[in-house]
Amino acid sequence: MRMCKTGQAGMSLYIKAFGAWQEFYPASYFEAHDVWTRLTLESGWADWHDSNTAYYPASYKVDLSGWVHLRGLVKSSGAAWNSTFAYLPAPIRPAKRTSGVSISGDDSSPPAASTQHELFFSMREDGQLKFHYKGTSTSAFWHTIDNNSYYIGVLRAREYYKSKGII
Numbered sequence: 001m002r003m004c005k006t007g008q009a010g011m012s013l014y015i016k017a018f019g020a021w022q023e024f025y026p027a028s029y030f031e032a033h034d035v036w037t038r039l040t041l042e043s044g045w046a047d048w049h050d051s052n053t054a055y056y057p058a059s060y061k062v063d064l065s066g067w068v069h070l071r072g073l074v075k076s077s078g079a080a081w082n083s084t085f086a087y088l089p090a091p092i093r094p095a096k097r098t099s100g101v102s103i104s105g106d107d108s109s110p111p112a113a114s115t116q117h118e119l120f121f122s123m124r125e126d127g128q129l130k131f132h133y134k135g136t137s138t139s140a141f142w143h144t145i146d147n148n149s150y151y152i153g154v155l156r157a158r159e160y161y162k163s164k165g166i167i
Helices: 027-032 154-163
Strands: 002-005 013-017 020-025 045-047 059-062 067-071 073-076 084-087 098-105 116-123 128-132 142-144 148-151
Touching: 059 154, 098 148, 116 148
Parallel strands: none
Antiparallel strands: 002 013, 013 020, 045 073, 059 067, 067 148, 073 142, 084 128, 098 116, 098 142, 116 128
């Protein structure tokens, strides 16, 4: 199998298999793969909004190489501890439970260094996105999901974009 990019149809990616070139990713995929999609947050969770600064809302994107990336800052506003804050769509859920690290804080203006905590974050095969705490508290906390990624593979990424009508 050989791969190349060509300018003949924009930035399409073609694969040569069985002696013939086949379009694997059309130009529309290259244009759309950098789009972030907002996650729907569960009850008791909200995107962090601060009048002084702008933070990304909880969102994901699927890249050309088959990685799912997460970003955003969320806050707990009455959610139970260790509760699910969002679900990933079925086509991009990890095959197995995946873990990451989040920074959390208990002050009203993130991210103040004096109040930051590191906590465990899981991306589950059933789509749950969940923070895991030690102990309990009734304080509202902010949490970042920035810089957390997991691999679903190129073929699953392609199927995801097919389901969105992009390719």
